[in-house]
Each structure stands twice: as C-alpha cells, then as structure tokens.
Amino acid sequence: MLNRLFFGVLIYYASAFAAAHAQLPDFTEMVKTNGDAVVNISTTQKSTDPQADGDQQPIPQDVPPEMEELFRRFFQGPGRGYTPRETNSLGSGFIISRDGYLLTNHHVVNNASEIVVKLKDRRELIAKLIGSDESTDVALLKVDAKDLPVVEIGAPEQLQVGEWVLAIGTPFGFDQSVTAGIVSAKGRSLPDGNYVPFIQTDVAINPGNSGGPLFNMQGKVVGINSQIYSRSGGYMGLSFAIPIDVAMNVVEQIKSKGKVSRGWLGVQIQDVNRQLAESFGMDRPHGALVAKVVPGGPAEKAGLQIGDIIVEFNGHVIETSGELPPRVGVTPIDEKAKVKIIRHGEQQDISVKIGLLPAQNTAALSNAPTAAETQINRLGIVVADLTSEQRQQAQVEKNGVLVQKVNKGIALDAGIQPGDIILRIQNTVIRDSADFNSVITKLPAEKSIAVLVQRNGNPVFLAFKIDK
Template sequence: MTDVSGKGSSTLGAWARSKRLVLLGTTAALVLGGAAVGNNGGVQGLWTTPARAETGSVAPLPANAFSFADVVDHVRGAVVSIKVKIAETADASDSDDGPQQLSPDDPLERFFRRFGGEEGTPFVFRHNHPHVEMAQGSGFIISSDGYLVTNNHVVDHATEVTITMDDGTTHPAKVIGTDKRTDLALLKIKSGGPFKYVGFASKPPRVGDWVIAVGNPFGLGGTVTAGIVSARGRDINSGPYDDYLQIDAPVNRGNSGGPTFNTQGEVVGINTAIYSPSGGSVGIGFDIPADEAHGVIAALESKGTVTRGWIGVQIQPVTSDIADSLGLKGETGALVADTEKDSPASKAGIKTGDVILGVNGDPVDGPRELARKIAALGPNVDASLLVWHDGAQKTFDVKLGTLPNDQVASADADSGTGTDNSASALASFGLTLAPSDSVPGAVAAGVVVTNVDPDGTAAQKGLKVGDVILQAGGKQVATPGQVADVLGDAKKAGRKAILLRIKSGDETHFVALELGKAS
C-alpha cells in the first residue's frame, strides 16, 4: 500500500481523486464501521458519510471512534512477557561437524519453523558442550494469585522463568504443569499480587469476528494487533487434537503463548503457531481455542498433568475408495488401521478394517474428531462405540484406558499359504512382491513391495518399495500368490476396490487399490 503519511496537500488531493485508492479507502471505512458495530452495539451509522466542512474537508471523527483502546486498557495489565533460561547439554551422539540440514518432513523442522524458523534452515548440533539458552514468549494471568497460561514450547526444559508485567516490574515464576499434546503450560508467579487477570470466553468466536492479539513479539514488550477470525477447525499436523482457530491479526516470534481477545476482553485463543514462508507474519496465525485450553488448564491446576481416554487403535480417514471397498454409504468415521495388543479396543472385539462411526450416540466425522472425543471422556470410563464391523453396524462397549505417553502399535500377521503364479496379475497394478522372509531386513510377516511401476495404479495410491502388505481384503497374506488370489476374487465379485493393510516404516495404514484401473 502507498504510504501517504507526511505528504503534502497536493499529494493527498491526488490520493483522494484516485479511483483505486478510493476503493481501498472504502474498504477501510467498512472495516472501521465493523469496529463501530462492536463498540456501539448497533448498526446505526455504518453506512453514514461523516459530515463535511464547507471547505470540502472531512470533519474530525468523535474521540475514540472505531477504536480498540478501551478493550486494550481493560486487558493489557494481565498480559505478560516471559523470559526463560534453558540449560542443555548436547547428547554424545550429536555431531559437531557443522550445520545440519533438516528435511522438510522432519518433526524438528516443523518445530523450528514455529514462530519464525525458515524451512530448510541449517541448525548446529554441538558435541557434549553444555550451554545456556534464553527463550522469550508471552502469557496471560488467569487468577488474582498469579496463575498464568503460556505455550509448553516456551517453557520446555526451563530452569528459570521470569515474568515481566506491563508496567515493567519483574517476578520469578515456576512451572506448575505442561501438556505437550496441546502445547499448553500453567505457571505460577512466586511473589507479589494481587494481580490483574482475564478469563476465557464462554463461547467460541465466529468466523469474521474481530479479535485482538496482545504479546511480546521480538522481545518488544506489550504489543497489540487486530484482525478477524479467518477460519476454525484448522489441522496443521502438529498433533492428534489439532482444532486451531486461524486469525489474521499479525503475530510473530515472541507472541507464543500470548492471548487473543474478543471485543469483550475475553480470551478466545492462545497464539501458538504461524504459517510463514519468510519467518515473519503473513497474516496466517493459529490459536489454541479457549474451550480446549480451559479444560487442559483446569487439569494442570488440579493435578499438574492431563490424563486422557484411550482405546488403543491407529486410525485414518475413510476415503471414497475405502468406503466402496467396505460397502459403506458415506465417507464418515475413522478406519481402524491397527489395534494394539491387549488394548481396550482389542479386548472389546474391534479389529483392523473396522470403521468407528460414533461415540456414545454422537456421530464421528473423522479421525481427529474420534481422537478428541475419546480423549475428552478420560480413563476408566465406559463408552459405547458404533462400529462398521464385518459388513454391518455393531455396537461395542469399551472401558477406556489411560493414554500412554508413547504409543507403540503392533501388527501381528499369520503366514499362511498360497500360490506364487501371480507375477502377471500383480503387474497389472504395477506391483512386484516378494515374501518378507526372502528380503533381508524386512519385517517377519507379510509381503514386501520390491518394485513399483511409477505409472501404475499402486504408485498412484502411494505404495513404494519397502512397504509391507500385511493384509489384502481383510485376510492375512504371506506370499505374492495370496495377494493375487484376493485381488482376483474381488474382481470376480464385482468389487470396485480392495483394501490393503500396509506397514510403511513404523506406521500402519490402509490403501484402497482400485480394481477397475488395473491395466
């Protein structure tokens, strides 16, 4: 946008006559009018043109018109800057050969890109050299006795935490509890008080609502930006419970853990991540919603940790191909790609290839919703799951367990028998297979993919060399002949697709191989 500040009157006159800039000015007027709606509680004056003086100049607006100043004055005393001292010692296995390049899909790459790390940035890992690091972030006080909220990644591995108030005073603080899965942390100021505090909003914002972000970008201290809620329910692949608010109020490095307010001064979200090709704000920020944060923070305050319900399954979305192969009418629910041994799900009779359609009478749209519903119920709770099982709906009663810190899935496959006269049948899908026991380093069960035609159906579905087919059409397979037999039987039965259960690396998932596309 053109900067017209400090220009002479002739420049301003040209600006006023420019059609393009008048349109931009109109847009600005409508936006400001939106602020007036929030402040005045009505729509009167939204389309009203301000009175003009006889000279033709625009008359001054009333004091505080279209301003967020009252909201900011109300909340800024509860927003704090956080400085963290982190003492680390590099692991003996770390290399000191210089910068190392992280791949784009490396989890560390996603971590370092939060609030500013550029994609592909080299990071130096030093060998056995203790060092002290300083980190900065933001937070907000939620009680008069000094409990405050921030992101887990702001205080992770902290040895010392210092809080700077809006008036510049500082206080030491301690970490009460953290939750890595939602990236939230609860702290307590050790001295002083009573403190000014803010509360969580009682209802979520709507897309298009005004919001105000307050925080400590780049260590500058209390900084206020404004924008709107751009979207809800965003999944940014940071965890199983992703349900972020997307906002366009500018947030940058140092805003982590800071609050986003509605126009009533209530917290609607916690700034956590940004999408940034350049490292700075491009108007796409992500907030943990207040309704999710409220429950997590309450658990951290009472127990110092968060316990969640768990059924012990790996799940994936139901695509149209998968729905066709299972005889489902819709693409809702969560497909069970694997069940853990002795887990609540396996004990109840749920097996791989089932689709979980509902929890306690509420439908499940997809894997993320199922994960959130089960987690929210908590451990040792009886849940009723509606499942598509062996071609029909069935209800399973499951007693939920406690979500472990690290889940390890197991895939047990029987060997079985079958003919190996299958090369031509499998070639029509662009696949070359071999028994896993014939491939050095392969897993003990299943059939290994040894070659994939890049133009074949299998490649289009993402199969690659080294993947292991554990099941085909719900049957355990141990030889290429068994896979070919299942594919042939499905074709004869007029099926559109067949489900393959694939182990790729440490993960297990299903792939629907379309039979009609085989050449």
C-alpha cells in the same frame, strides 16, 4: 445542476464509507480492559554442544557475541567441547487468577533454568513452573503476588468461522503488541498436535506471540496462540491457537494430580477418502477408519475391529480422523463411551470403557507398535507379526505382516498404508517379519516390484521401484 450532482455523489460515497466504517470492530476498550493481564515471559536455558567431549580453545573475550558461533566452527572444530552458555528466549502469557497463576506454552518455558514474568506496569517477577504438558503445549506458572489483573475465560465452542478475534503478545520482543483478524477454521488437526483441535486464524502471530491470549469480541480468552505456518519464520496468514477449554482441563489436572492423564481407545486410525467410502458403501467420505486394534486395549475388549469406521463418539459427530483423538483424550479414565461405527455398510453402537493412555507412548491413539515391531527399512515402513486375534479379525489364517507405520518414500508413494497386511512381494510369500526383512534386502534397484497387500479384507496389487 452539475454542482448538485457532484454533491449528491459526494454525500453517497461519504455515507457508504461511514456505514462500512461503522461495521468494523473497535478493539480499544477490549485492549484497555485486558492488556494489564497479558505478560512478557523471558527464560534462560543452559545450552551445551552435543559433541562436547574434549578440551577446547577458549573464546577470546573481545569476540562479539554474534561472532561466537563462527569462532567455534573454525577455531574449536567439530568434536571439541564447549563451555555451557546461557541462552534467552521470549514469549507471552496471561494471568488467570489474582493470586498469580498464569498460562503460556510448554515450548516457551521448556528446559528453562529461570523464568521471568514482566507485567505491564514494568514489575519483573520470578515464576515457578507448576507443571506443563507437551502434547497440548500448555504450561502453568505461578508468581508470588496478589491482586493481579486477570483475563476472563470464554467458550471456544461458541466461536464461529468468520468471527473477529484479537491477540495481545510480545512478537519479536515488542511488548503489548495488538493484532486482530478472523477465525479461519475450527478443529484443525496438526501433525504434532493429536490432542488439540486447533483454532485457525489469520491474526498476525510472530515469534514471541507464543503463549499469549486470543480474545473474542466479548473480551474473553478463547485460545492460547501457539503455532504459525510459515516458510519464512514470520507471519503468513496461518496462525493456530489452543482452545482455552483444552488448556483449562490441563490446568485442573496439574493442580489436582500434578500431571496430565488422557483417555485411550487403543486404535490406529486414518481418514476415509472417496474410494474407501465407496468400498464401504458410504454415501460420502467421513469418520475415522480403524486400521489397527491394539491387542488388549479398550477397543479390542469392546469388540472394535479393523475396518470399522467411527462416525460418532459420545454424541459428537466425527467427520475426519483428526477429530477423534481430542475427544478420546479428554474423556475420563474408566468412563464408558458410546461409539457409533459403520461395519459392513451398517451402523452399530458399541460401548467402550476408556483406558489410560500409556505414558511411554503419547501417540498411542494413532500408532501403537507391538513387541514384534521391526526397524525402519529401505522401503521406509515398519511391520510387525500378526497376533492370533488380528489374524482372526482380518481373516488371514497364515502368512503376512501388518504395516504399522509408513514414512515418506517408496512405500508411501506406492500407496501402502498403515493397517495393510503384506502377503507377497513379487512371487515370494511373506510368512513373518523376519521373512519380510530378508526379502526386501535382496530386491533389485530400478525395477518395478509387485506387492500383494490385503486392505480391509480385500486383496490388491501395488507396485514400487527402489532407487539406487
């Protein structure tokens, strides 16, 4: 009886293990099919000391490479020049055409004097940089070769959170390393990636994986591994990939025009939190709140106003402000876009003719200063004089300065936001940016200061204290 029970339990657990094992994905065929198209990329850059301005004591030939920096610090000293030297870096890439076009990250090949592509069959080819785009961190390379193995391009919009994905790359210089995980989230907005709705995964990505492909379970590339979130410099379960459709849009523009152009709406936006949603009569926080309308920009010409909340762009629902810049960026220049907004609690449809993002300011979608902009001050904010159009939109007849940017510090902690209009500091009326600068230089330290701001048409008092 006991033997029969023992064997019954054994069979049960064996069956359960087999069933669980059967549900785990098998990546072996995918790696065999796609591994040949994944390459190692090594670059050489010229490195110079920014303080180089004089003679230097030469580094003895017998000093080991790892001791060179120590020698410079103690024997050459600050302010002394040093001979430019070559540095090397490693990354990954993948071939997208049989005649030698391949993709990697912009930061992998940026400022490289030489780019060497090493294939799985050990061939090493010199690559030419066809073009790159810093905003999306995508670079297009070309090697002189034919009949190369290529990857198949997939559709990132069909990815689902929880789906298995696989990466092949060169972490820490280890060629053809394979790691797997799941899609953790989609459409992530990162501080330095305004135009990229990143794919977040828990795939183990480390230095050297940058530029390598991210595959779905059909063996198609859905992203380019680009960034990790880490406090140690290594893998911590937060990896981010550029959707391949974003990258291929960059490729097409580089090939056809030699550069990348982006659509521009001409607004400064921010997220809608719970308190703001209530103040606007919304049932829940969503959309992109327009905190500033750039004078003369597409949004102003179309009639968008400060305080409008963009909830839909060209049929795509906008849940957070970070979702808007990528949508606008890929919209063709001079094309009319349908924008759904909430204004004064009611929905309206507006048609906006998309403009060209100014080349001198790639962050113009979210931060576009005017000519009257002041410098960062002791409050850590940038303000500008109000134009007549902005006064009309904000219903401010006179006085006040527009907050354009808020850095970490006193003002941010106090709750001051871009788009606020500062009307009064303590009992002093603020007439313009010059007046503002004069007043804040005289503010006492370690004393609570009241500031009256107008936000979305409503006056509100805030308080801050300046440290010594």
